[in-house]
Amino acid sequence: PSPGSKIAIQTDILSKNNRLAEKNRALFTTKGIFALNLVSSPGSGKTTILERTLKDLRDALRCAVIEGDQQTDNDAVRIAATGVPVKQINTGAGCHLDAHMVGHAMEEFNLDHLDLLFIENVGNLVCPASFDLGENHKVVVLSVTEGEDKPLKYPQMFHAADVMLLNKIDILPHLDFDMEKCKEMARRVSPGIIIFEVSSKTGAGMDAWYGWLADQVKAAPGRRS
Amino acid sequence: PSPGSKIAIQTDILSKNNRLAEKNRALFTTKGIFALNLVSSPGSGKTTILERTLKDLRDALRCAVIEGDQQTDNDAVRIAATGVPVKQINTGAGCHLDAHMVGHAMEEFNLDHLDLLFIENVGNLVCPASFDLGENHKVVVLSVTEGEDKPLKYPQMFHAADVMLLNKIDILPHLDFDMEKCKEMARRVSPGIIIFEVSSKTGAGMDAWYGWLADQVKAAPGRRS
Ligand SMILES: Nc1nc2c(ncn2[C@@H]2O[C@H](COP(=O)(O)OP(=O)(O)OP(=O)(O)O)[C@@H](O)[C@H]2O)c(=O)[nH]1
Numbered sequence: 356p357s358p359g360s361k362i363a364i365q366t367d368i369l370s371k372n373n374r375l376a377e378k379n380r381a382l383f384t385t386k387g388i389f390a391l392n393l394v395s396s397p398g399s400g401k402t403t404i405l406e407r408t409l410k411d412l413r414d415a416l417r418c419a420v421i422e423g424d425q426q427t428d429n430d431a432v433r434i435a436a437t438g439v440p441v442k443q444i445n446t447g448a449g450c451h452l453d454a455h456m457v458g459h460a461m462e463e464f465n466l467d468h469l470d471l472l473f474i475e476n477v478g479n480l481v482c483p484a485s486f487d488l489g490e491n492h493k494v495v496v497l498s499v500t501e502g503e504d505k506p507l508k509y510p511q512m513f514h515a516a517d518v519m520l521l522n523k524i525d526i527l528p529h530l531d532f533d534m535e536k537c538k539e540m541a542r543r544v545s546p547g548i549i550i551f552e553v554s555s556k557t558g559a560g561m562d563a564w565y566g567w568l569a570d571q572v573k574a575a576p577g578r579r580s
Numbered sequence: 581p582s583p584g585s586k587i588a589i590q591t592d593i594l595s596k597n598n599r600l601a602e603k604n605r606a607l608f609t610t611k612g613i614f615a616l617n618l619v620s621s622p623g624s625g626k627t628t629i630l631e632r633t634l635k636d637l638r639d640a641l642r643c644a645v646i647e648g649d650q651q652t653d654n655d656a657v658r659i660a661a662t663g664v665p666v667k668q669i670n671t672g673a674g675c676h677l678d679a680h681m682v683g684h685a686m687e688e689f690n691l692d693h694l695d696l697l698f699i700e701n702v703g704n705l706v707c708p709a710s711f712d713l714g715e716n717h718k719v720v721v722l723s724v725t726e727g728e729d730k731p732l733k734y735p736q737m738f739h740a741a742d743v744m745l746l747n748k749i750d751i752l753p754h755l756d757f758d759m760e761k762c763k764e765m766a767r768r769v770s771p772g773i774i775i776f777e778v779s780s781k782t783g784a785g786m787d788a789w790y791g792w793l794a795d796q797v798k799a800a801p802g803r804r805s
């Protein structure tokens with residue numbers, strides 16, 4: 356096809372996705388569910404963050420997880436071990452979750468007993484930026500091992516994110532990583548971004564993240580209590 | 581569009597790309613250039629590997645680099661500091677380099693004085709797997725900080741790669757990373773894959789990689805001396 360028709364198809368895919376994302380958002384609001392879309396490079400620590408978060412919050416908040424991966428149910432198995440309901444989506448050749456996949460995955464959960472939904476996207480710092488899933492916020496995870504300049508080099512994703520978890524801070528003593536420079540670069544592409552410095556291995560910094568989550572759940576659109 | 585027409589467009593894009601990749605490959609062969617396509621997650625160390633490789637090999641081999649990034653010329657600036665010719669491509673919203681971009685970038689180099697071309701792709705462990713650039717081999721970089729299971733979770737890319745650089749081995753003492761398990765998983769999706777364990781920070785293990793490069797350049801299709 357000409358570049359024009361390629362763009363037309365792309366626009367059509369995105370507008371179809373946006374319609375389905377609105378449907379998901381309406382469902383979340385109706386049920387008072389606070390939903391987060393976790394995005395990052397492969398291996399930044401999304402699942403490890405979820406494992407620790409769920410263990411620490413599962414008694415206070417009713418959680419569920421949707422796991423997106425090209426292949427394997429490794430991540431769903433890890434989440435299931437925490438006792439939290441989880442649904443694995445395998446995208447095969449696909450590079451991102453879309454709103455349609457998430458809508459179907461929601462059929463697996465009891466929505467009347469759910470406060471907080473985590474959607475772990477396919478590890479990809481590019482494509483998932485364009486696909487609204489109906490979430491309240493995109494949360495981008497950046498491992499300090501990846502270097503300071505990722506926000507400027509992959510700006511669409513950091514621009515789309517409202518929250519950044521700077522993970523693996525336990526390794527900082529063994530790296531040349533300039534934390535202030537990284538945060539400055541993130542704010543350049545996403546001025547109001549909320550940043551938490553954490554280690555999902557040691558638990559350092561996780562309490563601030565939990566505090567934010569609890570506040571957000573309380574204030575979620577459609578929430579009654 | 582229906583799923584059918586989406587697939588038709590996708591197939592058309594890929595078959596156009598394949599035609600242009602064959603054109604690039606023919607050019608590389610005519611000129612006796614050995615070309616590698618470096619792929620990885622964002623921040624695995626592609627540019628750091630290139631910086632060290634170029635400094636160590638630039639007197640023995642005539643090199644050039646094509647840099648692919650969504651935004652910034654950070655990586656081209658780093659490569660230019662080694663004195664090696666470099667061309668930056670910014671993909672904007674795009675998630676991978678394609679053969680058309682690489683064909684145009686080649687116009688920047690003196691092809692009669694070139695032994696070894698490195699193409700650093702956009703950091704993305706998914707989409708670049710589908711786009712042949714005309715290279716001799718895809719080289720996948722995996723940082724040991726990303727975890728052992730990436731080959732099974734992102735199998736298309738590891739299947740497409742003939743070489744894997746396991747980078748950042750200097751951090752191993754501070755991680756729980758099972759090297760043998762990771763190599764076993766890589767071989768499960770890409771049985772003949774050649775693996776080098778390296779640190780582009782300390783230089784550990786780089787000599788084996790350089791030896792492989794020198795041998796490959798000598799044996800490159802179309803090479804006369
Ligand atoms: N040192 C350290 N390692 C971590 C931390 N968080 C995660 N890891 C390690 O990083 C690797 C990847 O972690 P995962 O949680 O699987 O990352 P992910 O983002 O879910 O990866 P994908 O879903 O495959 O994209 C594993 O080896 C983890 O043990 C951390 O805070 N510190």
Ligand SMILES: Nc1nc2c(ncn2[C@@H]2O[C@H](COP(=O)(O)OP(=O)(O)OP(=O)(O)O)[C@@H](O)[C@H]2O)c(=O)[nH]1
Pocket residue numbers: 500501502503505508529530531620621622623624625626627628629655702703747748749750751778779780781782
């Ligand atoms: N400790 C250690 N750090 C490394 C090594 N190689 C690269 N790094 C660091 O990893 C981070 C990312 O390195 P880059 O070379 O920019 O990675 P890249 O794959 O080119 O990144 P993008 O092009 O942005 O996708 C930087 O902070 C580097 O200093 C290594 O062998 N050991």
Ligand SMILES: [Mg+2]
Pocket residue numbers: 401402403430475
């Ligand atoms: Mg994961």
Ligand SMILES: [Mg+2]
Pocket residue numbers: 626627628655700
């Ligand atoms: Mg780079």
Ligand SMILES: [Zn+2]
Pocket residue numbers: 449450451482
């Ligand atoms: Zn995609």
Ligand SMILES: [Zn+2]
Pocket residue numbers: 450481482675707
């Ligand atoms: Zn893509």
